[in-house]
Amino acid sequence: MNEYPITHTTIEIGNSQIKLTIVDDPDHLLDKLSREDCDGKLYLPYWTYLWESAIGLAWHVxxxxxxxxxxxxxxxxxxxxLAGIVAxxxxxxxxxxxxxxDALLFAQHNAQQNGISSADYVQMDWNAPCFQYQFDVIFAxxxxxxxxxxxxxxDLLKNYLKLDGTAIFSEPNRKNAGGFFKEIRKNGFTFEKSTCFVTLGNKEKQVNLYTIQRN
Ligand SMILES: C[S@@+](CC[C@H](N)C(=O)[O-])C[C@H]1O[C@@H](n2cnc3c(N)ncnc32)[C@H](O)[C@@H]1O
Incomplete structure (x- = not known):
């Protein structure tokens, strides 16, 4: 974490003030942290931003x-x-x-500074999940x-969510989100959608929450 300029913020969720250490002014690091893989696919360091959807999910949790x-x-x-810390x-x-x-280093630091001593931190690409067991809840x-x-x-939900488990996803009302939920339906899941509004900085944004279960 030492290689990043950092700043501290507090997010109020219910009766808790969640302390977060985050990257200061991530826009300035975009060039440095962006990379292309061998197929020319561009990876942008989205983890360096705190997103409204995280706050919406945290409130839901x-x-x-x-x-x-x-x-x-x-x-x-x-x-x-943030949402995992509230959980x-x-x-x-x-x-x-x-x-x-590096995202996990920040997540671990943030969990610890909010008094969480027992949690696991796993570097995992959702294209190649690595678990030997299933979860009651998967959220993102x-x-x-x-x-x-x-x-x-x-596929990750199909393989790693218990049969009676629940997945919870949040997203900032993007136009293409409907395509994902069509896939969800096609693959034997059903979902319920709700909406909340999150203020971050001076902007208020709509965040949609989806509670997903097997049919
Ligand atoms: C838009 S950010 C959201 C971060 C956080 N959940 C939030 O709402 O503030 C997307 C996150 O997904 C992670 N990510 C992107 N592609 C991934 C992949 N293939 N496997 C696992 N994580 C990935 C990024 O590193 C980043 O932390």
Whole structure:
């Protein structure tokens, strides 16, 4: 984490003030941290931003309260880990995962500075999940923005969500999100959608929340 300019922020979720250490002014790091793979696919360091969808998901997790206490939860594409931190505070056992190692360093630091001592941090690409077991809950904020991610994420739910498990996704009302949920339906899941509004900086944004279960 030392190689990043950092700043500190506090996000109020329910009755908790969640302390987050985040990258200061990530726009300035875009060039340095962007990279192309051998097929020319561009990777942008989205994890260095805190997204409205994370706050929307965190509020939803807080509202679930006791219902997630003791549940085994996987967060994919966790970034700074806000929603997972709230789940831990509600008594869940959380595995934070992201394919960016540095994102996990921030997520771990953030969890620890909010008093969370027992959680797991796994560097995992959702194209190649690595678990030997299934989860009660899988959740994610703002991970379905690119169509090529839909198939692997749906497969991950099929393989790693318990038969009676629940997935919870949030996204900032993007036009293409409907395509992901068509895939979800085609693959034997059903979902319920709700909407909330999140203010971050001076802007208010709509965040959609989807609670997904098997048919
Ligand atoms: C838009 S950011 C959202 C971060 C965080 N969930 C939030 O809402 O603030 C997308 C996240 O997904 C992660 N990600 C992107 N592609 C991934 C992949 N193939 N496997 C695992 N994580 C990935 C990124 O590193 C980043 O943390």
């Amino acid at each position: 807080f509202a679930l309260g006791d219902m997630i206490s003791g549940q085994h939860i996987l967060e994919i594409g966790c970034g700074y880990g 831990c505070k509600e008594g869940a056992n959380v595995v934070f995962s992201d394919f960016e190692y 904020s703002d991970v379905i923005y690119e169509e090529q991610t839909w198939r692997p994420i749906v």
